Amino acid sequence: MPEQLIEVKHLKKYFDTKHGTLHAVDDVSFTIGQGETLGVVGESGCGKSTLGRMLVHLLDSTDGQIFFKGEDITRVKREKLSELRRKMQIIFQDPYSSLNPRMTVGQVLGEALKNAGTPREEMENRVFELMDTVGLARRYLDTYPHELDGGRRQRIGIGRALAMNPEFVVCDEPVSALDVSIQAQVLNLMLDLQEQRKLTYMFITHDLSVVKYISDHIMVMYLGQAVEKSAAKELFAHHYHPYTKALLSAVPVADVHHEKKRILLKGELTSPINPKPGCRFAARCLYATEECFRDNPVLTEVTPNHYVACHHVRDINEEL
Ligand SMILES: Nc1ncnc2c1ncn2[C@@H]1O[C@H](COP(=O)(O)OP(=O)(O)OP(=O)(O)O)[C@@H](O)[C@H]1O
Numbered sequence: 001m002p003e004q005l006i007e008v009k010h011l012k013k014y015f016d017t018k019h020g021t022l023h024a025v026d027d028v029s030f031t032i033g034q035g036e037t038l039g040v041v042g043e044s045g046c047g048k049s050t051l052g053r054m055l056v057h058l059l060d061s062t063d064g065q066i067f068f069k070g071e072d073i074t075r076v077k078r079e080k081l082s083e084l085r086r087k088m089q090i091i092f093q094d095p096y097s098s099l100n101p102r103m104t105v106g107q108v109l110g111e112a113l114k115n116a117g118t119p120r121e122e123m124e125n126r127v128f129e130l131m132d133t134v135g136l137a138r139r140y141l142d143t144y145p146h147e148l149d150g151g152r153r154q155r156i157g158i159g160r161a162l163a164m165n166p167e168f169v170v171c172d173e174p175v176s177a178l179d180v181s182i183q184a185q186v187l188n189l190m191l192d193l194q195e196q197r198k199l200t201y202m203f204i205t206h207d208l209s210v211v212k213y214i215s216d217h218i219m220v221m222y223l224g225q226a227v228e229k230s231a232a233k234e235l236f237a238h239h240y241h242p243y244t245k246a247l248l249s250a251v252p253v254a255d256v257h258h259e260k261k262r263i264l265l266k267g268e269l270t271s272p273i274n275p276k277p278g279c280r281f282a283a284r285c286l287y288a289t290e291e292c293f294r295d296n297p298v299l300t301e302v303t304p305n306h307y308v309a310c311h312h313v314r315d316i317n318e319e320l
């Protein structure tokens, strides 16, 4: 088992809204091993980005702890924090909105390298090196982001994160805005960089074929909570939570002879604002009983290193 680089315990983020308290992330715990990738999946609004932003300290947590190499980053002093922040970077879905349109490729990367403490005399070489690393031809040095296609723009976003020489990178839907043909190229670049630089990733996506390709472990989220967690291969072979089953039933299968029945979710989506007690998925769950509307199930190990939060997991899955 690799050393745990990230350890998150009972992390919460609540937002005060005019309608009440919105539980965006509500008591989530997990670890990510050094050099590994945790894929985080779940539908829009389940708290994936909020979780990622807390991990890289772009957002304060409401409660809980985030350990980076054993140190609780929710409690470190300001001076130490800026050092830690460099080691933890984030790549966003839309590189366009996160890049200053008035800065050229060279200026964006130069600024990031300057923040990382690169001496002025080394700058030009380092910018070119970084462009080579992320596969951007050097002729784009003086080009503005809007003159480039989505794939190249995302390469700038990756380059900017790498300038800091990070150990941990949150990738928040980094390929979702790209054409399918370009997605694979950018994903392969990210995998190569991970190997070369021993990077640890938290990879957020709603695209299950992407998460399967890139993750070592997967955490499935539903309305601010983790409902299932296991090794990636294991999750695709065995998934026990009714929500995970529905989610995976929507993934296209390559084999035409293998007929798969898509499970359609019915019922109302529970509001994340002042959520009622009980399982957040109960209103949409075929198997929900009184107990489910009363008590929130906790993540429980159902087979070695495979965790599910469902009161009826053993009734629903004969094999357990
Ligand atoms: N600054 C904020 N103030 C109030 N509510 C917020 C804020 N940021 C996020 N939320 C709410 O928190 C919940 C989780 O949002 P988040 O963006 O983390 O979801 P997500 O899983 O990343 O969704 P998507 O797949 O659409 O990116 C949503 O209900 C959202 O409306």
Ligand SMILES: [Mg+2]
Pocket: 048, 049, 050
């Ligand atoms: Mg998001």
